[in-house]
Amino acid sequence: MHPRDIGLDTMSSPIRNAFLPHYLYIPLQQHIGSPAEAVVAPGDVVSRGDVIGKASGYVSVNIHTPLPGKVIAVQDHVTATADRVPTVVIEVEGRFSLKGQVSRQTDAWKSLSRDEIISRMKEHGLVGMGGATFPMHVKYSVPADKKITTLLVNAVECEPFLSADNRLVIEHGEDLVTGIEIALKALGVNRAIIGFEADMPEAVARMRGLVANRSNIEVLVFPVKYPQGAEKQLVKAATGLEVPSGGLPLDIGVVVSNAGSLVALKEAVVDNKPLFERIVTVTGDAVEKPGNYKIAIGTRVADVLAEVGLKKKPARIIIGGPMMGLAQYSDQVPVTKGTSGILVLSARRAAVYRHRPCVRCGKCMTVCPMGLVPLLLVSRVELGMDDEAKKHGLLDCIECGCCSAVCPSERHLSQAIKLGKLRHVAKKREAAGD
């Protein structure tokens, strides 16, 4: 599907440093896996970069504070994905200097071993920043029986409207190259491919210039198409190989990391800077000053909106992009490591859709990047025939939303499929006696 088909244009603007909020609400769970455990208590004074949550278990990472201040509470708070997550609330105060943030280019990291790099990932709280928030150290600890050949760098925006990766490559190209080299070392492989979309010529030119004299890093440009940035689709475009159904890129020797994650890796390893802020595309027809902002993790959406301004009454606040983002019921949700975008739509842009009967136009099937037949999957899910639906690829759906977006009958296709998947997970849990 071309984003134009549903009237979406992309835009891109330089990264701006955001403002300082008065309060930070830093959730202790911002990643897939077990939540971090609070290591601060109300009354504690913290400074920039301090660990406030310690990884609990293997699939977990540390959480840091981006700003100095005083812990005023450790309490449950809403996040983009859940109602109640243990959260450290910090009243921002004290001084810190932005100078400490200036990035350096040194080769000192080259003396680090693979294991040291991987433990740095966990310590500095690195997760996949394309949206999945899977702890990076787990992904890079490749099981011995898998042979990795290629690091695939995802520089394709994961969704229309979002442009953070584009700007990141343009403005932090060197950091990205260093990040790639560190990642290659961590994986013990020597081949990287950076995948771009054709509508990012400036970023492509920048990166081509930077890797011109490196034979192990290749820049590839793919046609503009959503979901080009989805992991399986990108792997296919870059290598011609399909990740087997139910499998991971690992199974065909590929590790995929998003460009933002690798810049964070560089900052963690070279600059010793934990992941406590990120670039967020703030946009939508209700936003007065849309753009790419570097935002401290824990900043609430309400504070972001106060800063970027609103020119229309918001009807939907979406964390993520228009195709897969999560609509929020509260503007109190904080920006986390996985927040790639904040999309604020007015009622005009965010219609309510009415799930009419299928007219069998076949468009959903034509656009499905996974080769599914959404119209049939959905009728099976609606009839409760989950096993039948599974046979037809229910669990292969990547929830890209293309099917719903093109359906002239406004059917809730990806939504129903998601429901079927949730039911499957619930049943499995039940069976496991959870």
Add this chain to the structure above:
Amino acid sequence: MIKYASDDLVVSAAPHVRTRLRVPLVMWVVSATLLPAIAWAGYVFGPWVLVVTAAAVLAAVVTELAITLLLRRPQTVSDGSAFLTGLLVACNMPATGWGVLPLYVPVVASIFAIAVAKHAFGGLGQNWINPALAGRIFVFFAWLPAMTGGWAGSPAFDVVSSATPLNLLKFQSGMMQDGLQAGSQAVLGMRLAPSHGDLFLGLTPGCIGEISAAALLLGGLILILLRIVNWEIPLTYIASTALFSWIFGGLAMTGQAPSFFTGDPLYHVLSGGLMLGAFYMATDWVTTPVSFGGRIVFALGCGILTVLIRLTGSNVEGVSFAIVLMNITVPLIERMFVPRRFGTSEGRAA
């Protein structure tokens, strides 16, 4: 800064932005593209054409309204599908002079289309047969003379009267077997079949919506550009009809020794409602395959059947019978073209 409350925020599952090409818009756009062809028929054959059209549309819309009210289904008149069905029914009525075609014919056809072909099977999206064609075929058999006898001459042009071009072609070839158009024989001595140019421009007798290939082609191309109608069905249908009529058409002509590859493909393409069928009937979303491959097979089947029926049986009904017969096979075709699921070898390429 604009003030808002949490209550202003609507929560919904992604995707949050969708196509503007929704069913009602689609139906109204398709309807609009039919208007030039109907208007042309009105100009050539006189205002009765427009009366018939209005009757068909009105009957379709009223039937839709009555049924949704009776069955307490959600009101669907505004989605435009009943209006379009009525319009298509009208396109399938013979264009006649003032008062020749009784109005109960289009009215009954529309009622049949909406009530039986569409709603008896569960409403929009559930019907297996193209409703407008079902209506046409129903009244065709119910009122044969009215549907076939009254082909009009045009007051505006010197249009050949009383027989449709395809029938003339067949008469010329001496193959008239059915007595249906016996009355038309009178014309034979006087007139030759209309020229290709007449067919293209619509200066020929025929059904309201099928007489002008030019107007239909234009409407069809607009629909393809808007991606409302796929290109594969019209192209395959028209190309295969041309091909098969070229190969086999000569067998049915007796002015010469029966031989292959001597048919008149252009004639078959421009006449007998092929344009209407290819762009507006065989592309109906609901009653045709959803996959690319399936559509090709479907359209190929339509082309073969159309030529077969035209050369051996009823001329005027070739297109409508062919499409309806292929409608029946859609579930079978569909099963042949399951897309291959990503990362598996299951299914076939779509």
